[in-house]
Amino acid sequence: MSLLAVGTVAFDAIETPFGKTDRIVGGAATYVCLSASYFTSNVNLVAVVGDDFPGEEIKDLNNHGINTDGLQIRNGEKSFFWSGKYHNDMNSRDTLVTELNVLADFDPVIPASYQDCEFLMLGNLTPQIQQTVIKRLTKRPKLIVMDTMNFWMDIAMDDLKETLKLVDVLTINDEEARQLSGEYSLIKAARAIQNMGPKYLVIKKGEHGALLFGKEQIFSAPALPLEDVFDPTGAGDTFAGGFIGYMASKGEITFENMKRAVIHGSAMASFCVEKFGTERIKNLTPKEIEERVAAFSKLVQF
Amino acid sequence: MSLLAVGTVAFDAIETPFGKTDRIVGGAATYVCLSASYFTSNVNLVAVVGDDFPGEEIKDLNNHGINTDGLQIRNGEKSFFWSGKYHNDMNSRDTLVTELNVLADFDPVIPASYQDCEFLMLGNLTPQIQQTVIKRLTKRPKLIVMDTMNFWMDIAMDDLKETLKLVDVLTINDEEARQLSGEYSLIKAARAIQNMGPKYLVIKKGEHGALLFGKEQIFSAPALPLEDVFDPTGAGDTFAGGFIGYMASKGEITFENMKRAVIHGSAMASFCVEKFGTERIKNLTPKEIEERVAAFSKLVQF
Numbered sequence: 163m164s165l166l167a168v169g170t171v172a173f174d175a176i177e178t179p180f181g182k183t184d185r186i187v188g189g190a191a192t193y194v195c196l197s198a199s200y201f202t203s204n205v206n207l208v209a210v211v212g213d214d215f216p217g218e219e220i221k222d223l224n225n226h227g228i229n230t231d232g233l234q235i236r237n238g239e240k241s242f243f244w245s246g247k248y249h250n251d252m253n254s255r256d257t258l259v260t261e262l263n264v265l266a267d268f269d270p271v272i273p274a275s276y277q278d279c280e281f282l283m284l285g286n287l288t289p290q291i292q293q294t295v296i297k298r299l300t301k302r303p304k305l306i307v308m309d310t311m312n313f314w315m316d317i318a319m320d321d322l323k324e325t326l327k328l329v330d331v332l333t334i335n336d337e338e339a340r341q342l343s344g345e346y347s348l349i350k351a352a353r354a355i356q357n358m359g360p361k362y363l364v365i366k367k368g369e370h371g372a373l374l375f376g377k378e379q380i381f382s383a384p385a386l387p388l389e390d391v392f393d394p395t396g397a398g399d400t401f402a403g404g405f406i407g408y409m410a411s412k413g414e415i416t417f418e419n420m421k422r423a424v425i426h427g428s429a430m431a432s433f434c435v436e437k438f439g440t441e442r443i444k445n446l447t448p449k450e451i452e453e454r455v456a457a458f459s460k461l462v463q464f
Numbered sequence: 465m466s467l468l469a470v471g472t473v474a475f476d477a478i479e480t481p482f483g484k485t486d487r488i489v490g491g492a493a494t495y496v497c498l499s500a501s502y503f504t505s506n507v508n509l510v511a512v513v514g515d516d517f518p519g520e521e522i523k524d525l526n527n528h529g530i531n532t533d534g535l536q537i538r539n540g541e542k543s544f545f546w547s548g549k550y551h552n553d554m555n556s557r558d559t560l561v562t563e564l565n566v567l568a569d570f571d572p573v574i575p576a577s578y579q580d581c582e583f584l585m586l587g588n589l590t591p592q593i594q595q596t597v598i599k600r601l602t603k604r605p606k607l608i609v610m611d612t613m614n615f616w617m618d619i620a621m622d623d624l625k626e627t628l629k630l631v632d633v634l635t636i637n638d639e640e641a642r643q644l645s646g647e648y649s650l651i652k653a654a655r656a657i658q659n660m661g662p663k664y665l666v667i668k669k670g671e672h673g674a675l676l677f678g679k680e681q682i683f684s685a686p687a688l689p690l691e692d693v694f695d696p697t698g699a700g701d702t703f704a705g706g707f708i709g710y711m712a713s714k715g716e717i718t719f720e721n722m723k724r725a726v727i728h729g730s731a732m733a734s735f736c737v738e739k740f741g742t743e744r745i746k747n748l749t750p751k752e753i754e755e756r757v758a759a760f761s762k763l764v765q766f
Contacts, residue, residue, distance in 0.1 A: 252648075257744070298560075324603050345588055347690065347692055371686075372673070382686035382764055383764075384673075384684035384764070385684075391649075421765075425766055459766075462683075462686070464723040
């Protein structure tokens, strides 16, 4: 089924204990779309870049079956740029540079051909823009998944809470779940967040896996223990893309499908961290994904 | 099959965000034995207390089928005492008081009737004493499980490494695994630790579950998301007791049994934290344990 993804398409410069990149292509929507493209053939992107964004990178997205009709290219402007440095534990990072550029006044225009999308992924962006996207759709999608981060909790909590009322699934990490809810226990945090709107909540715990909360149902997904985490950038977005891509491929919104969606999202994220940027998730085979999902299954069987 | 447990039997005074206790009964071996007693009827304790230790507490252990012939009671001396205060996140704590008392010169005497024990649990103690216990057994047990902590890595690393050579399973937490191995990646840490002696390694991750490493095999056990963690004291020891108790009940040392042992240990630990000290694990029914194990199973099924 058709999937609409909104978020950043951007440049990142990344430093990890394993190495350093110049400007490479990143952005939440880039990871979401690439990851989702392995599960559903109808992926539609809404985002904005400057005219510094390489045409061949857009072609790369198209080659993955991603429709870029909704990708605005602003002449004479620059793409969003983020630069960060990961600490040795790879769980924390410092932001070195954030240049909003085209993102500063991004107005998400939805092409008419996207209007019938049944699955909507709101990648990490201002809650205000996420809300605008929902309001500009003439028909409410079957499933709206939203990603966000602590930054918006710090500076736009009211907007965030308004947007939360409109979505079905929220994906955040454990610290963000605690911040958003004011509860330390993740069970209590989940209940509080579900009362804010989302019927489902995915709490991402990085190397500790993920928890999915439904109506009085909980699912615990493991993380694949990895030899090395090379670059965590985009892992959360890749998770989200795999999650909603899998859901779109199944069509039916059930807790069982959602559990498998969490596993597929986790599998995709485990690939993402193996190389810098989008390198690994640009070049996957269905067989590799199948084997990775099987590894997750084996990991928890007893 | 018969199980020998060595460790502390002691007094604890605990402060958590939920409340505060006076001196209550604690100690690694107390938790290990109580937890194991739900799985195997032949549990034998080696430990030392002072004459301040209440006779009815020893009777309580006996009522759980625990043989206390190897519990030395030193006249005119005081039992080991530990006092600690947990921080709000319940994952870290400050030690307020440590009085070694009888533990200062503990000489672990193994009663003749314990000599045929097939499962040995070395609860957290100086690595030197743990080693002495192994050497005083005329026949090597079928399975030796050892618990330890960062404290011994700080002050007795050489002894610890000598003892590690003699055991089959080591149970430690993730930070300790990193400290012991000098590796951040838990995969690499596990490999390094397995090269030090133990064929199997259990890495306990608290609210994030546990990882079991065998020969090129990994099992990821979830933690049960809990409404509240009331008091984490003894959770690791309770895990160890459930783990080895389950193994003793099965007899055969296979990775499949060990996976189920990790789940049973995790289930017991999830009870332990629900009340102060040993209160909860003193009063469990087989049905409660069965239901809790089923909850773990349900949590990861997809």
